[in-house]
Amino acid sequence: MTAGAIAAEPLGVACPMDLGWRYASGAAMERFLAGLRERRIEALRCDGCGRRYLPPRPLCGDCRLPLDRWVPVAAAGTLEAWSVYRLPILDGRTGEPRPTPYGIGLVRLDGADTTINHLLAETDPGRLRIGLRVRAVWREELRGALDDILHFEVAR
Template identity: 65%
Template sequence: MNDRVERLDVPILMDEAWHYASGEAMERFSTGLAARRIEALRCDGCGRRYLPPRPMCGNCRLRMTHWVAVDDTGTLEAWTVVHQPILDGRTGEERPSPYGMGLIRLDGADTTVNHFVQTGGPRRQGVTPPGPPLFIGQRVRAVWREELRGAMDDILHFEVVEP
């Protein structure tokens, strides 16, 4: 290795949107979110209720068409508090930290949802103040945005339900 540093900076400045077809299952799911409704697809083979809903059960290779209602309350199955600034894939901005996140098994679903979990008082500018520790098995419920847009971030975060 030679120690001479040669590096040319090449900025990429883009204001670009990508356009994705959601597919039939995700379209129904997104439409539901706009009405604060969460629906999963159930496999008729193994009975697993999938979020996000998708056309086929990966385990049974069966097409799924059976929709089931899912609650916006659930149980924390895994958790962390992220202390590092992490890039938000929608904006390119760094997310203020620390923040809590978890895998939540919503009542009525068998897969888990990856989402923010508020540990303390109200989030201020995206920052979660220190609060009581999270633990697996904790009951949580979704906190919804006031104006729903039919996207997953209509759920702002999950908050701990006091026992």
């Protein structure tokens, strides 16, 4: 047998991992999430360049200035990029595969200068395009979490 040749099917070693981490959301994200409970969306505006960050960041990376000026943002905006996903990816919150297909989009909400990632109600690629107007669909019982917005739907 030459070096490196495999005589038989290699034996596998299963290493299931069951790990958990507890993340502090940070003051800016805490206020953002608390706002969702009241259907309020806020961005942080940089005093240097004027860029309105959503989701809010603690610091403007370009100007290297701490951010603390909150500005209101609408629950509707413009689709900047989209994809319809068909692989059964794990839902981080449930550990279960997410039902497919699902739409995912980058949405620039009116009043923000960056886009947010969120789910799209529309899963037909033929009905999605960049520039479409979309609006948030809120969960009935709000709890101050990212999925207080269930998804964005096309405003027709």
